[in-house]
Amino acid sequence: MLTGDSQKFYGLLFGIAFSTLLNTQQLTIFVNLIERGASGVYNAPEAEIWVMDPVSRTTEVNYAMPSTALDEVRSVEGVEWAVPHLRAPASVRSSTGDLEGVQIVGVDDATLIGLPERLLATNKSILSQPDTVLIDDVGIINLFESGEDPIGQRLELNDQRAIIRGVADAIPSFTSQVTLYTKYSQALNYVPGTRNRLTFVLAGVADGETAEAVAQRIEEQTGLKAETREEFAQAGVDFIIQNTGIPTNFGITVVLGFVVGVAIVGLTFSLFIRDNIKQFGALKAIGVTNLKIMRMVAAQAGLVGAIGYAFGIVGTVAFLWGFSGNPFFKGFYIPWQIPLISLGAVIIILAITGWLALRSVLSTEPAAVFR
Amino acid sequence: MALLPSNVSFSRQILPVLALIGIACAVLYIAVGLPDRSTAEPTTEPPKATGELANSARVAGAGIVEPASEVIDIGSALSGLVTDVRVAPGDRVEKGQPLFLVDARSARAQLSEANAAINEARAAIAEAQTARKTAADQLALYASLSDPAAVSRSEVIRVEGEAQAAKSRLAVARARLNAAQARASSVRTEIERLVIRAPISGEILAVNVRPGEFVATQGGGNAQPFMQMGETNPLHIRVDIDENEAARVKVGAPAIVSPRGDADTRVEAAFVRVEPQVVPKRSLTNSAAERVDVRVLQIIYALPQNEASDAFRVGQQIDAFIPAKEKGE
Numbered sequence: 025m026l027t028g029d030s031q032k033f034y035g036l037l038f039g040i041a042f043s044t045l046l047n048t049q050q051l052t053i054f055v056n057l058i059e060r061g062a063s064g065v066y067n068a069p070e071a072e073i074w075v076m077d078p079v080s081r082t083t084e085v086n087y088a089m090p091s092t093a094l095d096e097v098r099s100v101e102g103v104e105w106a107v108p109h110l111r112a113p114a115s116v117r118s119s120t121g122d123l124e125g126v127q128i129v130g131v132d133d134a135t136l137i138g139l140p141e142r143l144l145a146t147n148k149s150i151l152s153q154p155d156t157v158l159i160d161d162v163g164i165i166n167l168f169e170s171g172e173d174p175i176g177q178r179l180e181l182n183d184q185r186a187i188i189r190g191v192a193d194a195i196p197s198f199t200s201q202v203t204l205y206t207k208y209s210q211a212l213n214y215v216p217g218t219r220n221r222l223t224f225v226l227a228g229v230a231d232g233e234t235a236e237a238v239a240q241r242i243e244e245q246t247g248l249k250a251e252t253r254e255e256f257a258q259a260g261v262d263f264i265i266q267n268t269g270i271p272t273n274f275g276i277t278v279v280l281g282f283v284v285g286v287a288i289v290g291l292t293f294s295l296f297i298r299d300n301i302k303q304f305g306a307l308k309a310i311g312v313t314n315l316k317i318m319r320m321v322a323a324q325a326g327l328v329g330a331i332g333y334a335f336g337i338v339g340t341v342a343f344l345w346g347f348s349g350n351p352f353f354k355g356f357y358i359p360w361q362i363p364l365i366s367l368g369a370v371i372i373i374l375a376i377t378g379w380l381a382l383r384s385v386l387s388t389e390p391a392a393v394f395r
Numbered sequence: 396m397a398l399l400p401s402n403v404s405f406s407r408q409i410l411p412v413l414a415l416i417g418i419a420c421a422v423l424y425i426a427v428g429l430p431d432r433s434t435a436e437p438t439t440e441p442p443k444a445t446g447e448l449a450n451s452a453r454v455a456g457a458g459i460v461e462p463a464s465e466v467i468d469i470g471s472a473l474s475g476l477v478t479d480v481r482v483a484p485g486d487r488v489e490k491g492q493p494l495f496l497v498d499a500r501s502a503r504a505q506l507s508e509a510n511a512a513i514n515e516a517r518a519a520i521a522e523a524q525t526a527r528k529t530a531a532d533q534l535a536l537y538a539s540l541s542d543p544a545a546v547s548r549s550e551v552i553r554v555e556g557e558a559q560a561a562k563s564r565l566a567v568a569r570a571r572l573n574a575a576q577a578r579a580s581s582v583r584t585e586i587e588r589l590v591i592r593a594p595i596s597g598e599i600l601a602v603n604v605r606p607g608e609f610v611a612t613q614g615g616g617n618a619q620p621f622m623q624m625g626e627t628n629p630l631h632i633r634v635d636i637d638e639n640e641a642a643r644v645k646v647g648a649p650a651i652v653s654p655r656g657d658a659d660t661r662v663e664a665a666f667v668r669v670e671p672q673v674v675p676k677r678s679l680t681n682s683a684a685e686r687v688d689v690r691v692l693q694i695i696y697a698l699p700q701n702e703a704s705d706a707f708r709v710g711q712q713i714d715a716f717i718p719a720k721e722k723g724e
Contacts, residue, residue: 030406034406037410066430066432069433069435070434070435070436071434072434090689091676091689092635092637092639092676092689092691094455094457095454095455095456095457095635095636095637095640096455096637096639096640097455098442098444098455098714098716099453099454099455099640099643099719101450101451101452101453102450104443104449105437105440105441105442105443106441106455107441132441133655133656134441134442134655134656134657134658135437135438135439135440135441135658136438136439137437137439137441141435148438228437228441228443230449230450253434330411330414331410331411331414333418334414334415334417334418334421335417337417337418337421338417338418338421340421341420341421341424341425344424344428345424355430357425357428357430358424358425358428359429360425360426360429363421363425
C-alpha cells in the first residue's frame, strides 16, 4: 500500500535516512572529538596506571612531582614496574624561523614505555641517537606547512638542538598540537627548567592484581593520585566536556536531526494515512480489527524505517570512509553504540508519528468509506 | 520502472536488498574500525621487583655504583709540571706505588747545594780541628819548658787565644754542618713529595693529567681531579631512599639491584651500612640543573663478587628494591 505511492514512500525514506545520517554522523564526530581528550592516554599503550600529583587533571593539565615519586610508586605492592613520563609544553623554532607551541613527551630512557605503539618508517631504537625526537604525523602538517619532508629536519628547543628522525603514528590531541616524543633525559633539556619535572609515573600491574586495587594502594601509600587507564581516559574526556561548548553544540544538532525526522516522517505519514482513510474504512467495514490495522501499518512503517535507517548508516560510513585520509578525522571510528542509539531514535520517530496518524483511523467509522 | 522486469519492484525488492547489503557493509566497517584500546606489554623489560619481593612490602630507590673506598680524588702536595705518568685507567695499584711525578729539577739543585754546604762545613770542621790541634800542641810545648823565660808571656797568650778561636770555629763549622744536613733532608722530603703515590691499593678510575701539564696544589673547586682511584673489589652501591619512605626500610636486608637499561640483570647486594646523615638528594635523574627538593637517606650495599657484577661500573645508575618492614613490625 505504502510502496505503491512512490512520492510518499521516498519522502518517508528520505526523512528517516536523513534523520539517521544526521544523528549518527554528528554523534560519531562528537564522541571522537571528545575522545581526543584521552588521546594522550591511548598513545601510551603499556601504561595500566597513571600516577600524578593530586592536582593534575589530564595528560595536558598536569603539575610536576619530585623525582623521588618514581621510587615511591615502585615501592608499592602490586606495582610490577614503574617508569617516569614527562609531558610539558615547549616552544619550538623551526628551520624557517617560525615559532610553534609543541607538547614534549619524554619516555623512559631504558624501556621507551610511553611511546605510541606504531612508528612510521622507523623503529624505536632510533631514539638512542643523540638529540633525536619523533614527531606525530598530524604535527607534521602544522609544523611543515610547505610540505617538506620532516625526517632530518633540525629544530631548536630551549636553545638545544633536536633532530626529527621518525614519525609516530599517534592519535592527535584535542587541539591537534604538535607532539614531539623523546627520551626522558633528553626531554629534561628541552623543557625550560622548573624545580620539579616528573609529571607522570606510568605503572604496570603485577599478575593477579587489578588495576583499581593497585591504584587505590598507590594513593594510600604515596599520597599521589593514581588512576587506571580507563579512569584517566575518562578524565580527559570529562575535562573537554566541562571546559568547551562542544556537547551543547552537538546536542543541538542531534535534537535538530530528531525534530527534522519527526517533522518529515510525521507529515508524510499523516498524509499517507489521510489519503487512505477510505481504504482503512473499507477494511474496517469488512471486519478487520483495529489491532490488525495497527500491525499492518507497523509492518509498512518498519519496512520503510529499516531501509531508511540502513541508508542513513551507510551514509555515515561512507562519510567517515571518504574523510579517513583527512588528518582532522584521523583515528575516527563509529562506536557500535551510536548506530543502536539512532535505531532507537528511528523507532521512536516512527512510533510517535504512526500513533499520531493512526489515531484518526482507529476512531473511524466503517461508514466513512461511503462519505 | 520500465527498466526492470514487470514482476520485480524496485521499492519492494531491490531497495530492501540494497539496504541489507548496505547495513552488512556498515556493520563490517564499524566492527573493523573499532579502535584497539587494549594495553600492550612493554617490549623492553622495565626494572621490577622479583622473587619474594614482587608480592611483599618493599621500598624502591635509585642509586649509583661506587668503589668500596668511595672515589678518591688524588691531589698533589706541590705544584709543578708533570714529568711522568706511571699508571693508566683500569690499572690495579698497590698502596705506595708512584702514580705520577712532578718536575723535581729545582729541588734536586737545592739538594746539590745542600750537599755542597755539607762538604764545605765538613772541610771547615777539619780546618778548625787542625788549627785547634796545632794550638794545643804549641801550648803543650810551652808548658813542657822548664825555663819560664824561654817563651815570652805574650806568645803564650797569643797561642792560648788561637786555641780558643779554633775551638769556636769548630763549633761554628759543626753547626753549619747540622744546618746543611737539615736542609738536605728537607729537600729530600720535598723531592719525595713530588712523587705522588697511591694512598690505598685499588683501581685507577680516571687519569686526567698528562706529562707536561701543570698541576696546582689548589685542587678541588671546579677543577677536575688529577687522578681518581678507589677499591673496586668489591663495588658498593649507594641507594637514595626518599625520606618519606626511609622509615619503612628493613635495615640489614639484602637489596635486589639492576643496572639502568639492563633490567634483566638482577643481583642481590649485601647490606653494608646506613649513612648516619640524611642529605639533600643529589639528582640521579639527569636533571639539567641540579635542584634540591627532597632529602634522602643513603644506604650502602656491597655487590657480590661474581660475573653478574661485571655489568656494573663505577658511576653507573642502578635501580634497587629493598624489603620493607612488615606492618606492625
